[in-house]
Amino acid sequence: MALATPQGIGAIGVVRLSGKGCIELVDAVFPSKQLDKQPANTIHVGLIVDGETKVDEAVVSIFKSPKSYTGEDIVEISCHGSNYIIQQLIELCIKKGARLAKPGEFTMRAFLNGKMDLVQAEAVADLIASGTKAAQETALNQVRGGFSHVLSNLREELISFSALIELELDFSQEDVEFADRTRLKNLLDHLDKTVHALLESFQLGNVIKNGVSVAIIGKPNAGKSTLLNTLLKENRAIVSAIAGTTRDTIEEVLNIEGILFRLIDTAGMRESMDEIESIGVEKSKEKMKSADIVVYLYDANKTQENELYEVETELKRLSKHYLLVGNKIDDPSSLHQLNASCLPHQIYISAKSDINIDALKRRLSTSVVHGSVHSEQTVVTNARHFQSLQKISDAIKAIQKGMTENIPGDLLAIDIRQCLYHLGEITGTITNEDQLDFIFSKFCIGK
Numbered sequence: 099m100a101l102a103t104p105q106g107i108g109a110i111g112v113v114r115l116s117g118k119g120c121i122e123l124v125d126a127v128f129p130s131k132q133l134d135k136q137p138a139n140t141i142h143v144g145l146i147v148d149g150e151t152k153v154d155e156a157v158v159s160i161f162k163s164p165k166s167y168t169g170e171d172i173v174e175i176s177c178h179g180s181n182y183i184i185q186q187l188i189e190l191c192i193k194k195g196a197r198l199a200k201p202g203e204f205t206m207r208a209f210l211n212g213k214m215d216l217v218q219a220e221a222v223a224d225l226i227a228s229g230t231k232a233a234q235e236t237a238l239n240q241v242r243g244g245f246s247h248v249l250s251n252l253r254e255e256l257i258s259f260s261a262l263i264e265l266e267l268d269f270s271q272e273d274v275e276f277a278d279r280t281r282l283k284n285l286l287d288h289l290d291k292t293v294h295a296l297l298e299s300f301q302l303g304n305v306i307k308n309g310v311s312v313a314i315i316g317k318p319n320a321g322k323s324t325l326l327n328t329l330l331k332e333n334r335a336i337v338s339a340i341a342g343t344t345r346d347t348i349e350e351v352l353n354i355e356g357i358l359f360r361l362i363d364t365a366g367m368r369e370s371m372d373e374i375e376s377i378g379v380e381k382s383k384e385k386m387k388s389a390d391i392v393v394y395l396y397d398a399n400k401t402q403e404n405e406l407y408e409v410e411t412e413l414k415r416l417s418k419h420y421l422l423v424g425n426k427i428d429d430p431s432s433l434h435q436l437n438a439s440c441l442p443h444q445i446y447i448s449a450k451s452d453i454n455i456d457a458l459k460r461r462l463s464t465s466v467v468h469g470s471v472h473s474e475q476t477v478v479t480n481a482r483h484f485q486s487l488q489k490i491s492d493a494i495k496a497i498q499k500g501m502t503e504n505i506p507g508d509l510l511a512i513d514i515r516q517c518l519y520h521l522g523e524i525t526g527t528i529t530n531e532d533q534l535d536f537i538f539s540k541f542c543i544g545k
């Protein structure tokens with residue numbers, strides 16, 4: 099039993115119970131109807147009582163095994179959203195024999211009862227945490243079994259070959275082959291290609307799930323704070339003509355085409371005798387090193403091209419994705435030449451006058467996402483899945499090498515079993531209790 103809605107005062111609070119006897123337990127505090135006699139998937143209105151004391155008027159929803167989220171009997175009590183009422187209801191259920199659920203226990207029960215595999219269960223947490231359209235669509239695709247379907251089809255084919263090779267071992271004296279080696283080779287090539295594509299998708303998946311950190315760096319008065327304010331369409335950072343106004347990093351989130359970009363406005367990069375400003379400069383350097391993308395903003399009217407070459411050389415040395423952004427092109431005395439520079443990754447804007455800001459957003463987006471993200475796309479977003487896919491890739495290479503070297507069937511069978519093991523690790527066909535506890539401990543209580 100757990101509160102399935104967020105803590106705090108709201109219109110309603112939903113207390114969820116799952117497991118054998120939960121309908122009878124609620125029946126004891128809901129005298130309006132005899133719930134165990136009611137059909138599945140029905141809703142009932144009445145009073146929740148504790149003896150002679152009225153606790154609340156509530157809506158009770160009944161879901162019966164096996165047609166429920168967990169595969170067990172479930173009762174959901176929708177009461178008024180008062181913290182006091184919710185606490186009274188929870189204490190009443192505990193007094194009647196319920197216990198508080200662990201984090202993710204409802205979804206763990208759904209997994210253990212075969213309502214979903216482990217990939218789908220983990221995607222539930224991602225769906226709850228999704229903050230953009232891309233994250234929501236990717237998680238929803240996995241909840242509906244998109245990734246699982248790809249893996250299960252490949253696993254079934256590999257199992258069939260594994261069984262035939264195992265059969266060959268029983269007839270080793272007759273020197274016969276039941277498994278068609280050409281078909282096995284073609285399957286391995288297909289599996290290798292699929293796994294490689296999934297591994298490649300992890301970079302995009304990480305971007306969709308966790309967002310992209312963007313450090314806006316440059317000299318003082320380059321317009322970094324103005325650019326942050328323009329991108330956010332609000333006055334988040336203090337803007338002043340005085341150099342060194344920003345002395346600490348300021349971080350805000352911007353959604354560009356379904357991807358979260360964590361924008362970091364940094365202190366101006368210069369030598370300073372001011373102790374506080376110097377600390378800010380050092381923080382800027384740290385943010386630059388850890389950021390996924392660096393936007394180097396410079397005054398297009400004052401910066402020489404040889405200086406930009408030096409900046410670019412340093413960013414390349416740090417192996418950074420970067421954009422060179424010339425600012426203040428709305429200045430009538432602008433000296434910049436839009437077509438003269440041969441530097442790549444360069445774009446000209448006016449942060450103050452909102453010139454080319456949309457073009458900058460597109461450049462940021464295409465720096466991390468090639469093409470569009472759509473709901474049918476199978477994208478790996480989970481580090482655990484990525485690690486298992488790497489092991490699968492190694493196992494496939496071992497099988498392919500064994501076939502090339504014509505190793506005996508018993509040794510080939512060992513490599514195939516290893517590949518199947520890691521495929522099963524992803525979907526939860528092969529798992530252990532400690533692993534499940536770790537995975538579901540990251541869920542919210544009530545889910």
